[in-house]
Amino acid sequence: MTRRDLLRLGFLAVILAPFAALFRKRTETGTGYFWQIDPDKCVQCGKCETECILPQSAVKCVHQYASCGYCLFCSGYYQDKRIEFNTAGENLRCPTDAITRTYVEDPYFEYKIDEEKCIGCGKCVKGCLSFGNGSLFLQVRRDLCKNCNECRIAKACPADAFVRVPADRPYIYRKPPEVKS
């Protein structure tokens, strides 16, 4: 085979490729390059904290204020086995004190995630889901993620919650759980 033959074959393939693409079925998920967590599949196993190749994981907890109940006794903020309802470390769920609680109006409190401190362990997410609205969830931060082609966390994720997303829709939001009546 000469160079010319190979080129001719290549051009033929280029011309035929779009026709092949027309007859291909397209799948909905995994239609991009960037990794993201599907919060509806996530089981908060804690692997996001430990498996990421970065010294501090690119996965952070985010707060969807629109679905937060602003509870006085937030189950994402307080431990299950707390001693008292105060802000002493032994009563709080977050291991790195990344959640700040500020008074808004009686009886509502705003909870804010400090992303400098957040390690992506997902403990608060689990707590919020166990009793609250599920307004806290884990997401891969696009500004921190190194976009490894084979994400180490995705490989270790027991729930298969890591999906590929396109660059123009890089985050997946959670729907709040509905009231069981």
Added chain:
Amino acid sequence: MIPRLLILFAAQARFPAPEFESYTLPKMSLEELASDSVLWRVLVLCVFLAAGSFCFYKWRSRKAMLAYSFAGLAVFGFLFASCPCPVGMFQNVAQGIADGSYIPPGVLLLFALPLAASLFLGRIFCGGACPLGAIQELLHWKSVFVPRPLDRILRMAPVLLLLVFSVCAIFGIGFPLCYFEPYLPVFLLDFASPFAILSAVFLIAGLFVSRPFCRYVCPYGVLLRFFSYFSLLKPQITSHECVNCRLCEQGCPNGAVLPPENTGNANQHRAGSRRISMLVACIPFALAAGGLFGYLGAPVLSSFHRDVRLARELDAGIRSEAVEAFESTTTTREELRVRAVKLQNGVLLASTAAGVLFGAVVMAELIAEARRRKEEEIYTIDPSLCFCCGRCYAACPLERKEKHHEK
């Protein structure tokens, strides 16, 4: 975005959102990504390939090629943090073609651009635009020559890896090349992970053996090797006559410089043709052996797939995190089992085919090795093995003389 928010407000939460008097909801802290960073890489890669071919074919300078490698390492290795790099993209493309999912244009371009370039410029991509090649080029101290038979055997490993990794990508087992990529911990400056041991092994081997990853591991290199065989521009040591001093052959650590072929005698020709007919007779056995190898290896491959592992854990009654996560979903065990069996059958077929193909490639390589080469009087460079490092330019006395005259 807007329909999503509507859904959020329409669905009633367990604790309904309070109605505040003087408090507006803060914005969520997620920043949208400004642009597709993959497309940026494609643009920079184009600039690099043009600059590299200029350094190699026009300036013919070892120093310029070292600078090119250094720039490639700095930009693609450290500034862009390695991934996505063209070396691993064949897996994305294979998966995209197999499951019909959309392949982002950036990914497709990263995969195709170095291949297209190799059709015109040879392996200029390997020379320095590839961060993995660049780090090996720069961290090479003393060349230890790999014995020829060992080199020929090890050279088949990338072909095997290309086939195995393609099967893994097609069936969603994963991208093992990117998972075990030995230089990623270096690029991310993260030496605490267990993968750093692998990078240490490759870096230390690279001090003595030239480009151990490129020559004996890189599956993308197989494709580049194939395309650069047909390259338009071919590296050439001297434009004038050769004095047969052997300095370029001794200077090339990659074994790409071929010594002049002499005519040989009738006995040698007869031995050569007997060898080729022997090899041709062996082809069916090689294909069968390859197929058997692939058939036996298939269960090992499919056992790395998530569904197969999960089905096995469910049957064995192991309470792993994956099993617990599976039980919280709506998928039934039967569905999972059907999926796993279908996948195992697919892998069995593909792996056997890959084995047959590997047997064919090995035989083709052996026959090409036994064939009589074209008679040449000067030292030539095999464009499919040349990594465009420019060492031979620096070693050639005629080249130096010519450069001196130009000045």
